[in-house]
Amino acid sequence: MRLARPLLTAAAALLACLLVAGCVSSAGAGWTFAPAPVATPAPVASAGASGAPAASQPAASAAPSATTAPGSAAADVTISALNIAFEQSSVDAPAGKGFSLLFDNKDPSVQHDVFIKDGGGTDVFEGAIITGPTQVTYSVPSLAAGSYTFVCSIHSNMTGSLVVK
8 A cells, every 4th residue: 555655646746747738738729739731832923014924933824924812803704623623614704805814722732723725625724733722813815716624634523614705
């Protein structure tokens, strides 16, 4: 019995230390730690006065400019991604003039992009890969009237129709 009392006292002291450490921990409530936040790529720079992309930032091909979209003016076309799928199955765009395309990646920590392909499968626009949740507004060059397909190059199941009229 003499040995049991010091062990109980030591166990009680250890338990008290653990409780105090858990209460003053900067990790927050509970005994687990939150994972480190996932880094997202820097937004693509806006085009300069000449319409050409800034030299230090890679630009999406066939897209003279791209800007982050929160708080920006309404776009001509909006395409959004959620749950590894496009939310729109079909969108319309104006023929014979460039248009703005708001791409809204709503999937947290998931990468998506948006490509536009002509009827023969040739890329006529390539958006940058962005990690969600984030939005980017692209300036898409003029497209001839007709039917196009928009796709995510990362997820083959993500497709939709773009009707230019």
